[in-house]
Amino acid sequence: MQHALSGVRICDFTGQLAGAGATKWLSAFGAEVIRIEDPVRQGRWDILRGMEPFKEGQRGLDYGGGFNNHNTDKLGITLNVRTERGKELLTELIKISDVVSENFAAGVLEKWGFGYSQLKAIKEDIIYVSNCGFGHQGPYSQYKTWGPIVQAVSGLTYTSALPDQEPAGWGYSYMDHSGGYYMAMAIMLALLHKQNTGEGQWVDLACTDAALTLNGPALLDHSINGTPTPPSGSVNSNRSQYLNMAPHGIYRCSGDDNWIALSIRNQQEWSALAQYINASWTRDFDNEDYRLKHQDALDTQINQWTCNFDKSSLSDALQKLPVPASPVLKPQERIDIVPDTEVFGLWPTVEHSAMGDVRVDGLPVHLSETDWQMQRGAPCLGEHNHDVLSRLLGLNDDEIETLAAEGVI
Amino acid sequence: MSALRGLRVIELADEKIAFAGKLMGDMGADVILIEPEAGDPSRHYPPFLDNKSGENRSLHFWHYNTSKRGITLDLEAREGQTRFIQLIKGADILLESQPTQRLQQLGLDYETLAQLNPRLIHIAVTPYGRDNPKSDLPVTDLTLMAAGGPPWSCGYDDHDLPPVRGWGNQAFHTACHFAFMSALTALLFRNSSGKGQFIDVSMTAALNVTTESASYAWLVNGSTVLRQTGRHAATVPTGETQMQCADGRYVNTGVPPRFPAEFAKLLNWLRQLDLESALPEAVFLEMGAQWEGPFDLSLIGSDDTITAIFSAGREALKLIATSVDAQAFFIGCQDAGLAVGPINSPTEAFEDPHFKARGFHVQVPHEDSGRTYTYPGAPYQLPASPWRISRRAPKLGEHTQEVLAELS
Numbered sequence: 001m002q003h004a005l006s007g008v009r010i011c012d013f014t015g016q017l018a019g020a021g022a023t024k025w026l027s028a029f030g031a032e033v034i035r036i037e038d039p040v041r042q043g044r045w046d047i048l049r050g051m052e053p054f055k056e057g058q059r060g061l062d063y064g065g066g067f068n069n070h071n072t073d074k075l076g077i078t079l080n081v082r083t084e085r086g087k088e089l090l091t092e093l094i095k096i097s098d099v100v101s102e103n104f105a106a107g108v109l110e111k112w113g114f115g116y117s118q119l120k121a122i123k124e125d126i127i128y129v130s131n132c133g134f135g136h137q138g139p140y141s142q143y144k145t146w147g148p149i150v151q152a153v154s155g156l157t158y159t160s161a162l163p164d165q166e167p168a169g170w171g172y173s174y175m176d177h178s179g180g181y182y183m184a185m186a187i188m189l190a191l192l193h194k195q196n197t198g199e200g201q202w203v204d205l206a207c208t209d210a211a212l213t214l215n216g217p218a219l220l221d222h223s224i225n226g227t228p229t230p231p232s233g234s235v236n237s238n239r240s241q242y243l244n245m246a247p248h249g250i251y252r253c254s255g256d257d258n259w260i261a262l263s264i265r266n267q268q269e270w271s272a273l274a275q276y277i278n279a280s281w282t283r284d285f286d287n288e289d290y291r292l293k294h295q296d297a298l299d300t301q302i303n304q305w306t307c308n309f310d311k312s313s314l315s316d317a318l319q320k321l322p323v324p325a326s327p328v329l330k331p332q333e334r335i336d337i338v339p340d341t342e343v344f345g346l347w348p349t350v351e352h353s354a355m356g357d358v359r360v361d362g363l364p365v366h367l368s369e370t371d372w373q374m375q376r377g378a379p380c381l382g383e384h385n386h387d388v389l390s391r392l393l394g395l396n397d398d399e400i401e402t403l404a405a406e407g408v409i
Numbered sequence: 410m411s412a413l414r415g416l417r418v419i420e421l422a423d424e425k426i427a428f429a430g431k432l433m434g435d436m437g438a439d440v441i442l443i444e445p446e447a448g449d450p451s452r453h454y455p456p457f458l459d460n461k462s463g464e465n466r467s468l469h470f471w472h473y474n475t476s477k478r479g480i481t482l483d484l485e486a487r488e489g490q491t492r493f494i495q496l497i498k499g500a501d502i503l504l505e506s507q508p509t510q511r512l513q514q515l516g517l518d519y520e521t522l523a524q525l526n527p528r529l530i531h532i533a534v535t536p537y538g539r540d541n542p543k544s545d546l547p548v549t550d551l552t553l554m555a556a557g558g559p560p561w562s563c564g565y566d567d568h569d570l571p572p573v574r575g576w577g578n579q580a581f582h583t584a585c586h587f588a589f590m591s592a593l594t595a596l597l598f599r600n601s602s603g604k605g606q607f608i609d610v611s612m613t614a615a616l617n618v619t620t621e622s623a624s625y626a627w628l629v630n631g632s633t634v635l636r637q638t639g640r641h642a643a644t645v646p647t648g649e650t651q652m653q654c655a656d657g658r659y660v661n662t663g664v665p666p667r668f669p670a671e672f673a674k675l676l677n678w679l680r681q682l683d684l685e686s687a688l689p690e691a692v693f694l695e696m697g698a699q700w701e702g703p704f705d706l707s708l709i710g711s712d713d714t715i716t717a718i719f720s721a722g723r724e725a726l727k728l729i730a731t732s733v734d735a736q737a738f739f740i741g742c743q744d745a746g747l748a749v750g751p752i753n754s755p756t757e758a759f760e761d762p763h764f765k766a767r768g769f770h771v772q773v774p775h776e777d778s779g780r781t782y783t784y785p786g787a788p789y790q791l792p793a794s795p796w797r798i799s800r801r802a803p804k805l806g807e808h809t810q811e812v813l814a815e816l817s
């Protein structure tokens with residue numbers, strides 16, 4: 001199998017998920033991603049480095065389960081860019097890189113002496129992609145974020161809720177994932193532009209901008225029609241946002257914390273469902289307008305019906321009608337019990353130098369000519385210092401030992 | 410020059426992939442949306458212009474189909490197939506979300522098309538991947554999300570309440586992100602090799618790897634995260650991070666103070682608001698402000714002083730939140746170096762001066778009605794190859810003649 005991105009070298013300061021998630025994609029397609037970490041703080045800027053989950057109780061800065069998940073197949077070096085020698089080595093590395101990527105707070109790289117104008121002076125056609133919550137321009141550019149803050153500010157938290165409750169939001173950093181996707185897109189778009197024109201550029205990516213684009217129809221409804229978002233406390237995001245669909249929700253099934261999602265899109269699907277339920281109360285809801293106006297009563301009836309059934313058998317039966325339905329799958333179910341993800345090859349096992357074999361998130365795509373590969377786990381701190389400094393920068397063993405002794409690496 | 414200028418994308422209309430076509434079109438690709446004569450159903454999705462349904466009034470369709478030209482073709486008829494093949498010969502990307510067997514039945518599968526155009530990048534987006542028969546079962550954004558994992562992690566501390574699916578077609582969006590990333594990857598490869606390829610995108614797989622620790626906690630050590638109100642699902646319960654401010658709006662309190670300078674700024678703000686006397690724990694804020702060196706965070710919970718200092722930080726935030734409105738809480742905390750955020754509605758977010766200053770409000774002329782409307786702007790800013798809405802969404806068949814003329 002050929003690699004789509006072989007020959008692309010990334011000088012990578014990213015971390016956590018919003019940044020590391022982006023370069024994970026690139027390394028899976030064969031780019032050489034060189035992750036640079038601070039030896040003084042032992043790479044702790046990326047809090048995932050030493051954070052749970054741990055495999056078999058192995059704890060420490062080389063054992064973070066999330067860190068391993070997000071940094072597969074990357075090379076890892078340490079470099080103290082506060083030192084003159086550290087700056088020189090970084091300069092040499094930038095000279096042979098296509099991309100410099102980072103997701104620090106705005107201005108950090110510039111403070112180190114590696115803002116875009118300096119990067120450009122080192123390498124005229126360098127691509128610099130910065131990714132921070134509010135971007136490098138605008139009134140909030142100095143403000144700090146992480147995924148949940150991006151989601152809160154951009155409207156995504158607000159629009160995930162049940163009525164008469166505070167917002168439920170997203171129980172994970174949806175915008176660290178998606179911010180990473182936009183960062184990967186930005187890097188590849190800039191690489192394409194460079195192939196076309198020879199030009200580099202600085203991409204100022206703000207996760208909050210990207211997040212706002214994910215509520216497009218609601219924003220147009222506001223800007224064109226003046227329609228406000230429903231008041232807090234009235235949002236029921238398990239219901240259909242705009243299209244007329246009822247029932248449309250997540251309903252209780254038998255067992256502990258088991259649920260089924262069900263959407264009825266039209267009269268034909270309702271008739272099929274009603275016939276399957278085979279109870280007299282369904283006749284009250286035969287009219288679509290009535291169903292839409294009385295969704296609370298309808299949901300109560302549906303819940304009383306679904307709660308007697310196993311979520312998987314009920315979902316299978318409903319899909320045969322056919323109407324759109326799915327159990328709300330738990331992690332174990334979607335990873336190890338329902339075969340779809342395994343069949344797709346979604347959970348590759350990588351070999352980590354300290355943790356051993358670990359399964360990680362693969363990629364949800366297959367490319368017929370240049371598919372992705374994941375083999376190596378995340379780098380331990382400074383694991384590839386020798387490889388990168390000798391192979392790419394031409395240093396000999398003595399010089400590398402001196403750098404270590406002087407605290408440069 | 411836009412990054413994708415000069416590239417032609419053929420998109421077989423389907424609500425699940427419209428966003429991927431938009432991502433390509435807004436970066437400069439010539440996206441040709443192919444619809445059946447009856448039009449794609451999403452042309453009639455609410456919300457509508459002036460809340461009235463009718464032709465060319467769907468704001469859903471407007472949003473997801475910017476920067477595209479629109480033609481109608483009957484792929485079931487020989488003439489339509491011939492024209493489709495003519496289009497494919499000059500195309501760079503085919504983007505589709507058809508039933509898994511349909512293109513093959515029409516004699517328009519990748520093997521056939523690649524013979525005619527070896528540089529073609531064919532992207533198929535399906536619920537479970539092209540080789541899984543389940544991909545042909547009916548789905549909605551909600552049922553895809555349930556199958557893919559996100560709702561398991563979203564909801565409330567009270568597990569009598571159901572898991573929650575967030576609004577906004579995010580299952581479609583997530584799959585479209587991966588479709589676009591795959592397209593760019595294949596384009597970079599094609600530039601060096603001259604070869605196209607077939608790309609199989611699974612929508613539920615895309616969601617499965619977009620759930621953060623829900624997946625990798627299970628993969629690493631077999632633990633299961635549980636949903637919590639307004640914060641990360643976790644294997645063990647964590648402290649609340651959502652509070653209601655004096656104006657009734659909510660805020661996410663993010664990461665509480667951890668550094669002496671943050672305790673100092675928080676204490677100072679408390680004094681400015683004349684609230685120090687209302688917080689018995691204020692003395693611990695003072696200790697936090699004067700702490701020498703960094704805190705050993707691992708001692709929270711075991712060392713009494715450090716525990717009291719960190720608890721005082723949270724209490725101070727709670728007290729301030731109940732005294733000021735959400736926007737003031739956001740500005741005050743951020744000025745103290747704390748990553749917090751107001752829980753804006755999409756509307757509030759759109760009207761925030763920060764996004765206006767970044768140029769997020771984009772004017773799109775609708776020359777057919779003589780009006781110009783404000784659209785949401787760029788997800789990223791590439792100054793040398795800018796994002797741009799090059800045209801409003803097409804009317805049904807608006808460019809059929811124009812595109813067919815280009816073929817001949």
